[in-house]
Amino acid sequence: MLWKLLVHYLRPYRRLLAAVVVFQLAQSIASLYLPTLNADIIDEGVARGDTGYILRVGGMMLLITFAQIVCSVIAVYFGAKAAMAFGRDLRGAVFSRVGVFSEQEVTRFGAPSLITRSTNDVQQVQMLVLMTSTLMVSAPILSIGGVIMAIRQDLELSWLIAVSVPVLLVAVGLIIVRMVPLFRVMQEKIDTINRVLREQLTGIRVIRAFVREDREQTRFAAANEDVTDYALRAGRLMALMFPIVMLVLNVSSVAVIWFGAFRIQDGSMQVGTLIAFLSYLMQILMAVMMATFMAVMIPRATVSADRIGEVLGTASSVVPPANPVNTTVGHGELELLDVGFAYPGAEQPVLSNVSFLARSGQTTAIIGSTGSGKTTLVNLLPRLFDATSGGVLVDGVDVRELNPDLLWGQIGLVPQKPYLFSGTVRSNLQYGKPDATEEELWRALTIAQARDFVSEMPEGLDSPIAQGGTNVSGGQRQRLAIARALVKRPEIYIFDDSFSSLDLATDARLRAALKTGTDGATMIIVAQRVSTIVDADQILVLEDGRIVGAGTHHELLESSETYQEIVSSQLTAEEAA
Structure with a gap:
């Protein structure tokens, strides 16, 4: 359902998304080219004491960095514009669908759940679109391009990439699998807290007339505690994710420096090449971490998309006639x-x-x-x-x-x-x-x-x-x-x-x-x-x-x-x- 919603409601904004891809691609290519230039400065300019070479290549790096910043700003702007328009259209579609529901469908879903689906659930999917536009486009480019550039720098150290990336993906995957059911239940608990709050605001006179404020506070506290409990469970799993990423990142860095030092010692590798290889490894793992961040959002957005799709896919039991009668003869008999x-x-x-x-x-x-x-x-x-x-x-x-x-x-x-x-x-x-x-x-x-x-x-x-x-x-x-x-x-x-x-x-x-x-x-x-x-x-x-x-x-x-x-x-x- 998530994919269907994205394809359908992002179709009018294909040009904006294409612009995002182009500028993210330019930014990523610049990021991949900079470590190679840095290695050239160290191995060629510094080693020979060629100040002119250092200034020329350094100036080129500054220009590339400036272009990278411009591309990043433009990509984020277009991505945000597409995401906000997507959210507006999706909310409008949900509202329009609810507007044609009969009393039967409104009663079936319940007003609090429909409100949650029109607001919180749409926001979850909208945030996924925004983060995808700003992060997910560059992540595969940096990871694949980083592998290619790292192999070009030194083939023998590339086995470290083949080990660290799968370890990171497996660890993150195990966490995400456990998070999906928690997010599903959490959205239902948000429905419950909206229902309780709506009842209390609507029935405030009755509550005060029967002096039941304490009971209602207890009921709201229970609903609030349920949301907090499942949010904490999901939060604990999410808290594990970034330490694991940083652990793999740091261990991989130490391994590169350790094994690279031996290769520098026997003369088969230069210092600049080692630094460039380390930079590419960092880019690869950071790209994986960005994909990991997206992976955290995808389960909750998937749950929200299913709930939105349930509303959009429900036909009203009161069906408009195919060939409606537009005039009547009489006065309301x-x-x-x-x-x-x-x-x-x-x-x-x-x-x-x-x-x-x-x-x-x-x-x-x-x-x-x-x-x-x-x-x-x-x-x-x-x-x-x-x-x-x-x-x-x-x-x-x-x-x-x-x-x-x-x-x-x-x-x-x-x-x-x-x-x-x-x-x-x-x-x-x-x-x-x-x-x-x-x-x-x-x-x-x-x-x-x-x-x-x-x-x-x-x-x-x-x-x-x-x-x-x-x-x-x-x-x-x-x-x-x-x-x-x-x-x-x-x-x-x-x-x-x-x-x-x-x-x-x-x-x-x-x-x-x-x-x-x-x-x-x-x-x-x-x-x-x-x-x-x-x-x-x-x-x-x-x-x-x-x-x-x-x-x-x-x-x-x-x-x-x-x-x-x-x-x-x-x-x-x-x-x-």
Whole structure:
């Protein structure tokens, strides 16, 4: 998977990478040529006392060194540019893929894991590209070229290279093999710590309300300790690597000087040649060490690439139609025909044989006990999930055949847990209609019974909203979410238990305003309170994923035992209060 990602997402930057190779090649050739010039100065210039020769060759070495520096700077610049662009494109690809996921795929991966894969995992692969561009290109050139140049200097000492390089590679290979599984587990532990942190930040009010700060600190400490433990295990192995490299490097240097001294003594080798050979051996082993450094990064980048590839390779269960319908004739009439839905691997379906017709200009309410399938049902309407059987029709067209943009443009959804984005009241209200005028915004706020508290805010529509709307109350958050849907002015409104945080008086005023302010749209209301749906044109009673009653409030009081139980329990609660 790592290779596939590199090939695919680096293809647009072939020219930059080619420039990196060219300049790294020039730098490496300069590095290979310098020891030979140094040997010539010692053996030719110093031995003969030829100052002019020393100055000429020394000047050439200075020019080559300067060119080497320039090539290195340019190679690093182009390499960094390619690596950063690669990371940007890969993050964009992951984000785009997650954006088309249905609720099913998002739940399967989990939000914390998706965040880690979009950030930390992409960064690991990006760093590999950067280090490859700056180190790995020159490493094979220096190692192969160094061997050739060392053999040219003295063939008899070359056996030291044949011994030291394999010893180094075997030692490093054994360490890397043990590091790969540790890196895989460590990425999973990072997912866990992100999940715990996300839960604690989201549920801070609950934690404080139940005085569970100590427990949450213990839970975070455990997750933190797990990450630290595996990081230390990997770190200990990594710590072994460089001492081994330095040990081989130093022992090889001593061996070259030891055996080279005997050859100088018997006159078969010159001092400059020995120094050049030692320099080439150092270059070879340093190149191997650079490759070793890359080898440390490759296992973790491979694990990260697999995790990224898992996201990119997952197709959404909600598939866009091959030949989408781009227009509909009607005003948001909604019909369900024998709809069934079951989660993957579930023993029992959540919904079975659900059929009803919701006409435009009418209100259809759905009520039922907790776990009866209400939220799952309304999630099928905008295709957050696809029905596993039956069909969901909008204006007579199956939603699976509609252009997704057309479908979503017709629906205004207020979810069970209303979410506001960081920004202002204005930016949140304009989320579904960016060009909405101030008059339209105040109109929506008036219908949603939010005008008063927004007017009292210091900056009105430009008052700041924190991420998730945590700086407003639950009721205010719900009303702003309702106003956001109203600004869009869709043909179908879906309110998934969207009035639960409102008091009865505000609830009644809001429902009355909706009747006159939604322009004959189809309204689907999921509610727990009978008082919220008592005036609905039709009420559907859901139990164990099936419709067990349908009709108006008065009709259901006479015909549905389940509805009677719901009404009776709520009336009893109100009387007891």
